Each structure stands twice: as C-alpha cells, then as structure tokens.
Amino acid sequence: MTEKIRRWIHTNxxxxxxxxxxxxxxxxxxxxxxxxxxxxxxxDAVFVGSSRAVCGGGACWAFIADRLDQFIYGRYAPAERWRxxxxxxxxxxxxxxxxWPRNPFRVLCVALLVxxxxxxxxxxxxxxxxGLAFVPTDQWGGLSLNIILTFATVAISLPLGVLLALGRRxxxxxxxxxxxxxxxxxxxxxxxxxxxxAMVMLPMFLPEGITFDRLLRAIVGLSxxxxxxxxxxxxxxxxxxxxxxxxxxAAIGLGFWGAHRQVVLPQAFRLVVPGIVNTVIDLFKDxxxxxxxxxxxxxxxxxxxxxxxxxxxxxxxxxxxxALVFFVCCYAMSLFSQSVERRIKSARH
Amino acid sequence: xTKAGRTLLKTMFSLAGGALLSASAxxxxxxxxxxxxxxxxxxxxxxxxVDAGIPGFAFQDSSGAWKGFDVAYCKALAAAVLGDPxxxxxxxxxxxxxxxxxxxxxxxxxxxxxTLTFGRDIDLGLTEVAINFxxxxxxxxxxxxGVKSAAELNGATMCMLTGATLELNIAxxxxxxxxxINSLLFEKSEEAFAAAExxxxxxxxxxxxxxxxxxxxxxxxxxWMILPEVISKEPLGLHTRDGDYRWSDIVFWVDAALKTAxxxxxxxxxxxxxxxxxxxxxxxxxxxxxxxxKKLGLDNEAFARAIKAEGNYGQIYDAYFGPKxxxxxxxxxxxxxxxxxxxxxxxx
Numbered sequence: 001m002t003e004k005i006r007r008w009i010h011t012n013x014x015x016x017x018x019x020x021x022x023x024x025x026x027x028x029x030x031x032x033x034x035x036x037x038x039x040x041x042x043x044d045a046v047f048v049g050s051s052r053a054v055c056g057g058g059a060c061w062a063f064i065a066d067r068l069d070q071f072i073y074g075r076y077a078p079a080e081r082w083r084x085x086x087x088x089x090x091x092x093x094x095x096x097x098x099x100w101p102r103n104p105f106r107v108l109c110v111a112l113l114v115x116x117x118x119x120x121x122x123x124x125x126x127x128x129x130x131g132l133a134f135v136p137t138d139q140w141g142g143l144s145l146n147i148i149l150t151f152a153t154v155a156i157s158l159p160l161g162v163l164l165a166l167g168r169r170x171x172x173x174x175x176x177x178x179x180x181x182x183x184x185x186x187x188x189x190x191x192x193x194x195x196x197x198a199m200v201m202l203p204m205f206l207p208e209g210i211t212f213d214r215l216l217r218a219i220v221g222l223s224x225x226x227x228x229x230x231x232x233x234x235x236x237x238x239x240x241x242x243x244x245x246x247x248x249x250a251a252i253g254l255g256f257w258g259a260h261r262q263v264v265l266p267q268a269f270r271l272v273v274p275g276i277v278n279t280v281i282d283l284f285k286d287x288x289x290x291x292x293x294x295x296x297x298x299x300x301x302x303x304x305x306x307x308x309x310x311x312x313x314x315x316x317x318x319x320x321x322x323a324l325v326f327f328v329c330c331y332a333m334s335l336f337s338q339s340v341e342r343r344i345k346s347a348r349h
Numbered sequence: 350x351t352k353a354g355r356t357l358l359k360t361m362f363s364l365a366g367g368a369l370l371s372a373s374a375x376x377x378x379x380x381x382x383x384x385x386x387x388x389x390x391x392x393x394x395x396x397x398x399v400d401a402g403i404p405g406f407a408f409q410d411s412s413g414a415w416k417g418f419d420v421a422y423c424k425a426l427a428a429a430v431l432g433d434p435x436x437x438x439x440x441x442x443x444x445x446x447x448x449x450x451x452x453x454x455x456x457x458x459x460x461x462x463x464t465l466t467f468g469r470d471i472d473l474g475l476t477e478v479a480i481n482f483x484x485x486x487x488x489x490x491x492x493x494x495g496v497k498s499a500a501e502l503n504g505a506t507m508c509m510l511t512g513a514t515l516e517l518n519i520a521x522x523x524x525x526x527x528x529x530i531n532s533l534l535f536e537k538s539e540e541a542f543a544a545a546e547x548x549x550x551x552x553x554x555x556x557x558x559x560x561x562x563x564x565x566x567x568x569x570x571x572x573w574m575i576l577p578e579v580i581s582k583e584p585l586g587l588h589t590r591d592g593d594y595r596w597s598d599i600v601f602w603v604d605a606a607l608k609t610a611x612x613x614x615x616x617x618x619x620x621x622x623x624x625x626x627x628x629x630x631x632x633x634x635x636x637x638x639x640x641x642x643k644k645l646g647l648d649n650e651a652f653a654r655a656i657k658a659e660g661n662y663g664q665i666y667d668a669y670f671g672p673k674x675x676x677x678x679x680x681x682x683x684x685x686x687x688x689x690x691x692x693x694x695x696x697x
Contacts (some may be wrong), residue, residue: 050411066411075413138440181369199446203453294401294441304402304409304441309675312404313566315539 016178051310063314064321067305070319073298080133084144087124091117091317092150101343114155121148137215141296143325148286149219149297154280156223161230166260168235179231186228191286194221199293218290226283237268256343270344277337281330298322381596383646385457385478386430394436398456401441404562405677406462406482408694414441418669420458422481422587422604426458429603429642429651430442434658451590458600463557469588476597479604480586481662483681483690485579486518487560489545490552492574499578503528505654508541508550514581515554522580542566549586556583561675562607570676577680581640599645606652609634610661612684617660620653633696641696662691 014020044058047065053063064071075080094117097109125148128134140148167179186194198221202212241264249259291300302318305311391393399407414435415423424490440456448577451459452474463469465477466636486500488507497501499522509515509689513531523530533550535541542563545553546605553563557579564573587604589597610616613631615623632638634656636649643649659665661683670677683689 070409070411070413075409078412196445198450203449203455206453244599271678291401292443292445294443294446295402296441300401307402307404307408307562308410309404309408309562309565310410310560313539313542 014116028038052312052314053316059312059317059320061317063305063311063317066311070142070301070305071298071325072142073144074301075139076141076144077135077139079131080135081128083127083132083135087121088147089145090120090124118152118155121151133155138215140215142301143298144213145289145290145295145297146284149215149222149290150280152219152343153222153226153283153287155232156219157227157292158276160208160223161234164227164231165234169238170233177315179309183228183231187232189320190314191222192289192292194225195289197221214293214295216295218295222283222287226279229279230276233272235267236275237270237272238264240271241267263340265315273344274337277333277340281333284329284333285326298325364460365456383599385589385593386597386599386646389430389457393431394438395423395427395430395458396438396440396456397426397442398442398447398450398461399423400461401443403462403558404565405558405675406481407439407441409676412444416669418665419462421668422460422607423458424658425607425655426600426603428654428658429606429647430599434654448475448588451475451588456664457589457596462585463588464583464587465586473529476589476591478587478589478597478600480498480691481604482558482585483579484557484583484585486515486554486581486583487557488552488554488578489560489564489573490576492572494551496576499576499580500526501530502530504531504601505552506550507552507554508535508545508556510531510538510541511536518581519554521615528559538563557677557680558585558670561670561677565675574674575678577678579649579681582612595646599647602641602645603652603655605693605696606634606655607662607665608684609696610652610656612686612693613664615656615661616664617657620657624653631697639696 015025016335037071040058042058044056045061046054046056046058049055049060050066051062052063054060069078069081073084076084081314094109094113097103098106098113103109112301125130125131125140126135126137163184164179167175168174168183170179195218198217199214202217206212245263245267246259249263288297290297290298291303295305299322302322306313306315306318366683383410397420399415399417402408403417405417406419407415408536410416421437423437423439427437428434440450442450442456442459442461447459447461447463448469450456458478459475460481460483464484465480469475470477488502490496490502490505494505496505502523507519507530509519509532516532516534519530533544535544536558538555541553544550546567552573553560556562558577560575564575567573589600609630613623613628613634614635615631620635623631624637626632626635629638629673633641635653636642636651640649642651645651659668666679666682668674670679679687681690683691685692
C-alpha cells in the first residue's frame with residue numbers, strides 16, 4: 001500500500017527535476033495562500049447582521065445572508081415567490097425526465113420540455129391567469145432570471161438552429177445564402193452588440209410610445225445569437241452522419257423531412273450533445289451581460305446591492321458568492337455533458 | 350418560442366394596437382394638453398428612469414424597495430400627478446441606455462444623476478427641466494492633515510480614478526491657485542480607496558455624490574473629511590423628452606415646490622398645519638390660493654401631496670446625504686438664502 005502511494009507520488013509529482021520544482025513551488029504558494037484565505041472566509045468572517053456595522057476584518061457573509069432572497073428572486077413580490085420555486089421544480093422535473101437515460105419515453109419528454117414546460121413556467125412566472133397575480137417582468141431578477149433567460153433562449157434557438165443548419169445545406173441557393181448570411185453575421189458580431197441593438201435600436205424603429213418588454217428583447221437578442229452557434233454545431237453533426245445513411249433513408253422511400261426526422265437528425269444530435277451543452281454553459285454565463293442593458297440578473301443585482309449605503313464596500317464577498325454560484329451551475333452541466341459523452345462512447349463499442 | 354414569450358408578445362401587440370388606435374384618433378382631433386400626463390393617468394403609474402445603482406441617488410434596500418435622492422423625486426412627482434407616491438415603476442438605467450429609453454418613450458422622466466448639458470438638450474432632443482443636485486469634483490482628505498480648504502492643499506497627493514477630466518480639473522485648479530497637487534491614478538474605485546486608506550496619498554478626489562459614498566466605506570469614516578470646495582460644474586437634474594411642454598412644466602414646478610417648501614418651512618410633517626398660514630407663498634404652494642395646480646392640468650392639492658411624499662428639498666437631501674446618511678455637506682446645494690445655488694422661481 002505505502003509502496004503504491006510512493007509510486008503514485010513519484011510518477012505524478014516528482015517525475016522530473018522540473019516537475020519536482022513545480023510541485024514544491026505549488027505547495028509553498030498554497031501554504032501561504034490557503035491559511036489566509038481560510039482565515040478570511042471562515043475564522044474571521046461575520047455571518048449574521050443587518051448592516052455593514054457588524055463587519056470585521058474577515059469576510060462579511062452577513063451581506064450575502066441579508067440579500068440572499070434578492071440574489072435568487074430579484075424584486076419578485078415576496079408573497080409570490082413560491083411560484084418561482086414551483087417553476088424551478090417543474091423545470092427540474094422535466095429536465096430530469098428528458099435527460100434520464102433509461103426513461104422509455106425520453107423523446108416525448110424532450111418534446112414536452114420545449115413545449116409544455118415553458119408554458120407551465122411562463123404561466124407561473126408571469127401570472128395574470130388562474131387567479132395568479134400578474135408579476136411584470138421588470139421585477140424578475142437574480143439567479144432565477146439567469147436560469148429563465150438560459151432556458152427560454154435554448155428552447156427558441158435549438159429548433160431555429162436546426163432549421164438554419166438544414167437551410168445552410170439546402171440545394172436551393174436562396175435559402176442557402178439567406179441562412180449562411182444570417183449565421184455568419186450573427187457569429188461575426190459580439191453578443192453585447194446584439195443586445196444593444198435589441199435594447200437601443202429596436203425602440204427607434206417602433207412608433208413613439210410603443211415599448212417592447214425588456215426581458216423579451218433580451219431573449220430575442222440572445223436567441224438569434226445563440227441559434228447561429230447551434231446551427232453550426234448541428235451542421236457539424238449532420239456532416240458526421242455517413243452518406244450511406246441518407247441514401248438508405250431515400251431508398252426506403254423517405255422524403256427530405258422524413259429522412260431527417262427519423263434517420264439523420266437523431267444520429268447527428270447524438271454526435272453534438274457535448275457541443276450543445278458547451279454552448280449552453282457559455283450562454284448561461286453570457287446571460288450576465290443583460291445587466292448592462294438594465295436587467296438585474298444575479299451579477300447585476302450583486303453589483304446593485306453593493307450601492308446600498310448599508311452595505312457599501314463589500315465587493316469581495318458579493319463577487320465571490322456570484323462566482324461560486326456560477327461555478328456550481330456550470331460544473332454540474334459539464335458533469336452531465338461528460339456522462340453523455342461516456343454513454344455515447346460505450347454505445348458505439 | 351416559450352409560452353411566456355408568447356403571452357408577452359400577445360400583450361405587447363394588443364398594447365401596440367391600442368396605442369396605434371389612440372394615436373390615429375389623436376391625429377383627427379386637437380391633441381389634449383399634456384399627452385404624457387394623460388398616459389400616466391391612464392396607466393395608473395409613473396415610469397421613472399433612475400440609476401441602476403449609486404449610493405445616495407438610487408439604490409435598493411434589503412427588501413428590494415427603491416430608495417434615494419432621485420427616487421424621492423420620482424415619488425414626489427407621482428404624488429403630484431396620481432395622488433400616490435407609491436404608484437411609480439422604476440426603470441434602472443445604465444449610463445449607456447439612459448437617454449435612449451427616454452427618447453423611445455419607455456420612461457416618462459429621467460431622474461438619474463445626469464448632468465444637464467447643451468448636447469443632451471439640443472442634439473438628443475431632450476428638455477433640461479431642472480437641476481436637483483449641484484455636483485462637481487470635490488476632495489476628501491484625512492482630518493489629521495489639518496486642512497480646512499482646498500486652497501491649502503499645496504504639495505498634497507490625491508488618489509483618483511483614471512479619466513482625463515478629474516486629473517485635468519485638478520491641474521487647472523492648482524494652477525489657478527498657484528499651488529501644486531500631485532495625482533495618483535487608479536482604474537477601479539476600490540483600489541483608489543485602499544490606496545488612500547493605506548496612506549499612499551493624502552486624499553481622494555471624485556464627484557461630490559460619489560465622494561460621500563467613498564468616505565463611508567473607509568475603515569474609520571470620521572478620520573476623513575470632505576472639503577467644501579467644488580472645482581468643476583456637474584449640474585445633475587431632471588430630463589424629459591422634447592415635445593410635451595406641459596409635462597416638462599409640471600416636472601419643473603414640482604421641483605420648484607419642493608425647494609419653495611424648504612424656503613418657507615413647510616415639511617412633510619407640518620403640511621396640514623401650514624394650511625392655516627397667512628403667508629401668500631405658502632398658501633399658493635399648498636393650493637389654497639391662485640389655482641396653480643389646476644393651471645398645470647392637475648388639482649390644487651398636487652404640490653402639497655408632492656411635499657408630503659418624502660418632504661421638502663432639505664428633508665430629501667438630509668435623508669440620503671445628510672449627517673446621518675452619507676455625511677455630505679450641503680455646500681452649494683443649500684438654498685440661495687443659505688449661501689447655496691438653489692433658487693426656486695416664485696409662485697405668483
């Protein structure tokens with residue numbers, strides 16, 4: 001046993017003089033940084049309090065505790081926040097069913113995830129029907145806004161991306177060129193530009209006094225942008241499907257749509273799941289950009305909470321918290337992507 | 350598209366249709382005075398553009414309620430027009446989109462620590478209605494320095510943010526006084542605060558509104574003082590869109606009423622007692638004489654309600670910048686008869 005450990009240390013940490021030097025250096029750096037960090041984050045930290053008067057030399061987590069509700073729900077009316085929780089649970093349940101590998105009705109569940117689920121979540125969040133109070137979208141915010149933006153954008157842009165990918169491979173020049181131009185233009189500009197266009201330019205084209213919901217504008221902007229990326233990922237998947245599959249589908253009498261729906265797309269999707277999840281992770285992080293156009297997502301609301309005179313000067317704690325939340329969410333998605341990849345690999349063998 | 354999106358889109362289209370209909374109806378008849386007020390009354394709430402977050406002017410407390418100096422102005426306006434200071438929808442605006450959302454009609458009025466300038470008035474097609482806060486570049490120094498005025502800062506080093514104007518203003522000011530002031534530049538305000546705290550410079554310079562917030566983030570705020578001088582002009586105020594003069598008039602006179610109230614000692618607590626006053630100006634502001642509210646298309650109680658919302662100008666200032674809040678001396682933000690610049694036009 002000790003021999004095993006010794007060998008592991010030897011091969012992994014001290015395989016060459018340079019590696020040994022780097023290992024020692026890393027250990028020294030960690031020894032210097034970690035105790036100070038631990039001291040700041042836990043030993044000297046303050047966990048309870050209602051203003052920065054309680055803060056001491058260490059981290060002031062009381063700020064996070066005081067504002068946690070806002071960081072999650074934004075300014076969503078406190079009495080109605082159960083609806084956000086319920087919507088989150090619905091989303092979680094549908095997602096779990098859709099990605100559970102042994103679910104016999106998985107295709108149906110995926111279809112429901114992008115149709116029925118947004119309907120339920122939308123009704124819960126917006127309200128105004130079934131006796132639910134109407135909650136205007138300007139009150140949404142915090143982490144729930146990031147999740148909703150991500151989900152809505154994926155639900156819109158994934159089908160759009162499939163259409164664009166098929167369009168770019170189309171034999172009809174007009175469709176092919178239109179799709180190519182759309183994809184290349186949107187991939188060629190920064191996301192921030194698209195958001196500013198949606199925010200600043202769109203109202204200029206509309207008659208005065210007519211406004212378009214801000215959240216909706218952000219979703220439209222994000223969806224157009226992300227669909228271009230999805231289109232290219234899916235096109236890659238389509239190219240990965242052997243030509244024989246197309247010919248076989250044609251041979252049994254399937255038309256263009258039938259062949260794609262039943263033969264080509266299922267195989268293409270299997271190839272590109274990691275790429276799609278990767279884009280979704282990117283998208284989830286990119287939703288923080290909406291704070292620049294005046295929507296208060298998690299990062300935006302952390303930044304805003306720092307302006308409350310009761311809690312001035314606590315940027316470190318606020319941003320550390322936001323970073324932790326984003327890391328947990330993105331890492332979970334990444335783990336999912338890895339498990340899918342492993343399954344695909346084993347399915348091929 | 351999600352169901353949420355679809356519901357929203359439907360609402361949006363029906364709203365758009367309604368607005369188009371009413372627009373075409375208006376084109377056929379003589380437009381009523383003040384379409385903005387009509388729209389606010391119909392909607393039942395004032396849409397007020399405020400800063401997305403800045404200490405003192407506009408921020409949200411732990412319960413998510415908007416607070417601040419500019420927010421108090423929104424409340425006063427809502428109280429005057431709608432009779433209820435809480436009927437306000439706040440739109441947090443960033444520096445980049447603030448004027449566009451006003452131009453596009455998304456908000457009724459912009460009260461967002463924004464400087465009134467020629468360019469914004471003429472090039473952007475806005476109306477510079479009134480100044481509610483005279484800001485400008487000021488100084489925060491260590492009390493132990495023993496300096497009472499900026500003129501004594503000869504040879505001192507100031508921490509500040511990069512950006513040509515702060516440094517330029519200091520250089521101009523020092524030259525005009527025949528002194529030298531050294532500057533130490535930083536990219537982020539947190540870094541500049543830390544440098545000032547650690548004694549790398551004798552003080553910190555920024556716009557006065559931000560200065561008060563900077564002082565309160567210091568480890569011992571009482572070790573620091575804000576000097577009375579302001580060395581550049583940043584008149585912050587209220588913007589409306591061009592084209593609805595009646596609405597701009599209302600915004601202008603609500604601001605004047607808050608300042609007149611301070612001038613004549615009307616506070617949010619004593620509004621009702623003051624109604625027995627014999628002073629003609631008090632009686633006019635409170636709507637007992639002269640029909641001033643009615644002439645603006647409101648009712649005569651409008652100004653009294655605006656004062657009741659968060660108090661007169663001085664009370665609003667004290668609530669967010671006073672000694673118990675950020676501790677910013679009033680200086681030029683005093684009324685004209687106290688040595689300041691606020692000089693409300695007379696109600697007569």
